[in-house]
Every structure is written in C-alpha cells, then in structure tokens.
C-alpha cells in the first residue's frame with residue numbers, strides 16, 4: 001500500500017496476469033471437480049472421470065482415502081483394510097511401541113502375521129461417506145445488519161440441526177465447515193475407525209533418511225512410509241480395540257501402478273490439506289512472516305539446541321524425545337523456508353499492488369464504495385493491534401507451554417478444582433484420578449528432568465527478555481522483585497521444590513489420594529505457575545484476540561467476496577481447511593537458482609552417494625547396500641533399470657497432505673506425498689508455479705523395501721499391482 005501510483009499501475013497489469021489460476025495452483029473440492037476441473041484435467045492427460053474420483057452413487061477413489069490420526073492422510077491398498085501413510089505420520093505410534101530393547105524406530109518393524117500387528121490406542125482413521133453443499137440452508141435470510149456474535153449463533157444452531165438430520169440413527173459423525181471465509185458451507189458425513197494397528201515400518205535410516213538436514217528439501221531420498229491396518233467388528237463396523245475385531249473390508253482400495261511416470265505426466269493428490277491462507281491482505285502476511293515466524297524460529301533454535309544435544313548423548317533420551325524433536329524441527333525449518341520464499345517472491349509487493357488495484361476499484365463508484373471502500377483501512381487498523389497480541393501469544397506457546405513440567409502440573413487442575421468444591425463427589429474424583437494417572441504416565445515416559453529444566457530456563461529467559469512489557473504475565477514481577485531477574489535461580493528453586501519433577505512422588509500421591517491432598521498440589525510452585533500462565537492466557541490474551549479474530553473473520557468474509565467480484569474470470573479455490581481436496585499437476589523438475597536445474601526424480605544410487613557413516617541422518621543400512629550392489633530390484637525397477645526413490649510434481653499441497661495418495665492418469669497409485677520443496681514452502685501464503693513442488697515417495701521404492709528389504713511379501717500379495 002506504499003507504492004507510488006505510477007509503479008503501481010504497471011505492476012497491476014502484471015499482477016492481473018499472474019492472479020489467474022494456473023493449472024498447478026489450487027486444492028479443489030471433490031464434489032465440484034465435474035463442474036470446475038474435469039475438462040482441464042482431461043486436457044492435461046487424465047483418463048478417468050470426475051465421478052471415478054468422487055461419487056456418492058457408486059464406489060469411487062474417495063472410499064480409499066482416510067484421515068490418519070489428527071493430521072495426516074492415508075490410503076487403503078487392499079481388500080483387508082491395509083493402509084499406507086508416511087513414516088513421519090506413523091512416527092508417534094512407532095515410538096510408543098519402542099524401547100531400548102525393541103527399538104522399532106531404529107530397526108523398523110514388520111508384522112509377519114495379523115496376530116503380530118500392534119494395536120495403537122487412541123489412533124483413528126476417518127473415512128468420508130459423503131459431502132453436501134449446505135450454504136443455502138446455513139445462510140438463508142440472515143439479516144445483514146445483525147452482529148457477528150448473533151450471526152454465529154444463528155449459524156451454529158442451523159449447523160446442529162443439519163448435522164442431526166445427516167447422522168440420524170447411523171453410527172456416522174457429521175461436520176460442517178465454512179469455505180471462502182463463510183461465504184459457503186459444506187457438510188461432511190464421516191465414519192471413524194478406532195482400532196488401527198501397526199503393520200510395518202522401515203528403519204529410520206530409510207524412513208527418515210536425510211533427517212532434518214534434508215527435510216523440506218529436494219533432491220530427497222527419504223523412504224517415508226509406514227503401514228497400518230484398520231480393524232472392525234464382525235459387522236464390518238468401527239469398534240474400539242478388541243482381540244475379536246477383524247480386518248476392515250473397504251468399499252474400494254487403490255490399485256498400485258508399477259509403470260512409473262515421465263517428466264510432464266499428469267498426476268493428482270487426493271487428501272486432507274490442513275490450512276492455507278492465500279487470500280489474506282498484506283498486513284496479515286507481514287504479521288505472520290515479520291513477527292510470528294521470527295519469534296518461532298528464534299525460540300526453536302534454542303529448544304533444538306538443547307534437545308538435539310541431549311538426544312545425541314544418550315540413546316534412551318533419543319527415543320524419548322524423537323517425536324517431540326521432529327515436530328519442533330519440522331515447524332522451525334518450514335518457517336525459515338516460508339520467510340525466504342515470501343521475500344524472493346516479493347509477496348508483500350504483489351499483495352500491496354493488488355490492494356492498490358482493489359482500492360481503486362472499491363472507491364471508484366458509490367455502491368461498491370459503500371460495501372468495500374473501508375475494508376483495507378479496517379484491516380490495517382486491526383492487524384496493527386492483533387500483531388501485538390500475536391507476539392505475546394507466540395512467545396508463550398514457544399516457551400512456558402513447551403515445557404513438560406508445567407504441562408504435567410497444569411494437567412492436575414480439574415482434580416484440584418473438583419476437590420475444592422464443598423460437596424465434592426468421590427466418584428467423579430476417582431474417575432478424574434484414573435484418567436490423570438493414565439495421561440501422566442504417558443507424559444512421564446518421555447520426560448527427562450535435566451532436559452526439561454534446561455528448556456524451561458533458556459526459553460523463559462528468552463521470553464522474559466524479549467516480551468513487550470505491556471504484556472508481562474504476573475510472575476515476571478516476582479522474577480524482577482524476588483529474584484532480581486535471575487531466572488536461573490527461579491528455575492532451580494522451582495524444580496527443587498516441585499513434586500512434579502518426580503514421577504514416583506506424583507504417582508504415589510495420586511495412588512493413595514485423599515481429597516484434602518489437593519492442597520499439596522495447589523501450593524506446588526510448578527502448579528501455581530502453570531495455572532497462573534493459563535489464566536493469564538485465557539483471561540488476558542484470548543478474549544481480546546477472539547474479538548479481533550471475529551472481526552478479522554467478518555472482514556475476510558467480505559474481502560473474499562469482494563475479490564471474487566473484482567476478478568470474475570478467475571477460478572477461485574477455497575483455502576485448505578482440513579477437508580478432502582484434489583490437487584492436480586504434472587511431474588516436473590525446476591530451477592531453484594541461477595544455473596541450477598533439478599531433475600524430477602531421485603534414485604537409490606543417490607542414497608549410496610549421500611552415505612556418510614559419521615552423520616546420523618546419512619547412515620545407510622547394510623542390507624539396503626547389499627540389494628543395491630546386487631541390483632536385486634525385482635519388478636520394482638524403472639524402465640531405465642534404476643530404483644526411483646522420490647519424485648516431484650506441481651501439485652499444490654500443504655501440511656496434512658502427508659501420506660496422501662499420488663495418482664496417475666488412470667487413478668492408480670504411483671506415490672505417497674510427504675513434503676514440499678524448500679523454494680516453495682511459502683505456498684501456504686502464496687503459490688509460485690515456478691518453484692512450488694510436492695515431494696512424493698515413489699511407490700515402487702516403497703514396495704521394494706517391503707518385499708526385497710523386509711521380506712514382507714505377504715503384504716505385497718494383498719495389494720493389487722498393475723504392471
């Protein structure tokens with residue numbers, strides 16, 4: 001919004017051209033493919049129909065795609081409910097079954113019979129039964145002048161009613177999600193499976209090959225897959241774990257292609273991208289990339305320094321912190337790439353130029369001016385304030401809320417509150433005790449006092465030093481007055497006097513619990529701090545942010561509608577919102593920098609070239625080397641005689657698309673999506689067709705590992721291979 005008009009006008013013309021959606025950009029709604037995309041998909045080479053991908057009338061590919069756990073995708077690949085997803089998606093489950101004695105993270109795991117498949121309590125898979133556009137019912141005659149709160153109330157009531165009708169007496173669940181910032185609403189009827197078992201995982205030296213060094217980058221050689229199976233009751237319906245459950249018989253499963261692909265071939269990704277924000281104003285992008293990302297990166301630099309050192313020095317710690325570390329490192333690296341990409345793409349300039357054009361249009365004639373003329377100034381004002389809160393919130397999440405001691409102590413709040421009530425109910429207390437003991441046992445399994453104390457000390461130090469004083473939580477005053485700013489002494493005191501530092505003390509207390517014991521918890525310094533910070537968060541930050549976010553939502557709803565009116569010829573796709581989408585594109589290399597050209601696939605030979613036994617991430621398994629030296633590839637080699645390990649394509653994907661099937665023109669599985677290229681990680685905020693590539697595991701490398709490396713040929717025999 002700061003450019004001169006002259007420069008502005010020129011760039012507006014360019015921007016207009018690049019704002020038209022290219023085939024590669026977009027995450028499309030499966031039930032609208034026939035109307036919006038089928039023609040283009042066929043022109044790009046697709047040989048099946050939109051109905052083959054999504055249909056409610058007959059079985060379609062959508063019957064083989066599920067949400068895996070909280071945030072990944074998986075695909076069904078046999079008539080017996082066998083599913084494939086990423087290694088990093090199964091990581092938590094693999095870790096939970098791992099110990100120094102059975103280190104499945106390091107060694108891998110293969111079930112050689114269904115009896116050996118390992119239950120994973122808490123893990124679910126969600127299958128979409130059908131979706132429906134319910135916009136008209138939700139938005140029917142909502143008066144324009146009612147307040148945002150009233151509006152949300154009306155919408156909420158309508159949603160409940162529609163969901164009730166949709167599920168009726170079935171075992172299905174229903175969700176309704178807003179699209180285009182509340183300009184449209186869709187209903188999703190789902191079936192949730194609750195008995196999911198671990199079937200197979202390669203060793204980390206394959207499944208996580210390249211580790212954090214290669215993460216978010218191309219060229220890549222990660223064998224990022226793991227296998228699970230969905231179990232159901234004897235009526236083929238979802239059921240909680242029972243030894244009597246049987247493998248699920250799906251309506252459809254994916255056929256697997258051994259044919260490979262050529263540069264330029266059509267592909268599509270069918271899965272559950274989590275969240276993208278392509279239509280935000282420049283102020284929002286400035287807040288995210290200029291304020292939030294740098295804080296997150298800085299705080300995670302600190303956390304990773306501590307955790308990585310601890311993991312390298314001790315094997316038990318390595319297992320304990322594996323999943324936590326992977327999560328922290330993944331976000332850290334993504335935000336670094338995102339910021340670089342936004343800068344290189346001059347995304348802020350592009351947005352500002354568009355906004356100039358928008359403002360010109362929005363103020364030109366009276367009816368439009370009345371509706372949209374004040375939008376951009378309103379955003380500017382809103383984000384100036386929201387940014388202050390966002391900084392405070394980000395610091396809190398990246399410091400206090402990251403430490404296990406405070407998380408464990410804070411988990412006792414319900415128990416304490418229940419015991420404090422005058423007429424406390426022993427049955428309720430017992431119920432809470434049981435669930436608390438369970439959840440704390442899980443948390444203590446991965447707790448190390450020395451690591452957590454160091455994390456607390458250094459993260460709190462950074463929080464204390466960098467936070468805008470206007471947002472200080474009350475305990476900063478104590479640090480200042482009582483401890484003269486010496487966080488180290490505060491940390492020592494807290495860890496020395498808190499019971500939560502010792503699993504045994506806490507479990508003993510909970511094991512022989514009397515209602516009056518709540519006092520011991522309530523006066524504990526870690527508990528007190530945990531509660532104080534939560535209260536600060538929920539009383540000080542959240543209410544103000546909720547008001548601002550509601551304001552931002554309502555502005556975005558109008559801004560989205562306005563953008564669609566300004567650009568009537570542009571084919572808009574809704575931002576990702578964790579609902580099922582189709583992205584399509586082509587297998588394609590790219591030019592990441594001047595004079596550098598990247599091919600679109602990598603090979604097993606590349607793994608051997610990357611080998612470095614001194615670096616954990618680049619250790620190569622001996623058995624894999626042997627298979628390579630004998631070129632024992634079976635039917636999994638490409639026509640060129642090599643094993644292709646990974647490939648890239650121009651499909652627009654995001655977090656949540658991990659594990660998604662990558663399909664060819666016939667709708668056969670050719671890969672498993674697992675990442676994006678470094679130069680394109682900003683695609684959640686702005687897509688660049690030249691640089692954005694999704695990274696997939698070549699399905700033939702996956703099968704080669706299952707069959708030739710692990711000898712789990714019985715699993716291959718369950719699948720339907722197309723040669």
Ligand code: ARG
Nearest residue numbers: 088211212215216326330675
């Ligand atoms: N970057 C991928 C994703 O966003 C894979 C992450 C897992 N790997 C890792 N080294 N942490 O989830």
Ligand code: GLU
Nearest residue numbers: 654655656657658674675
């Ligand atoms: N690895 C990501 C995930 O877990 C997918 C890659 C991406 O963000 O594009 O969802």
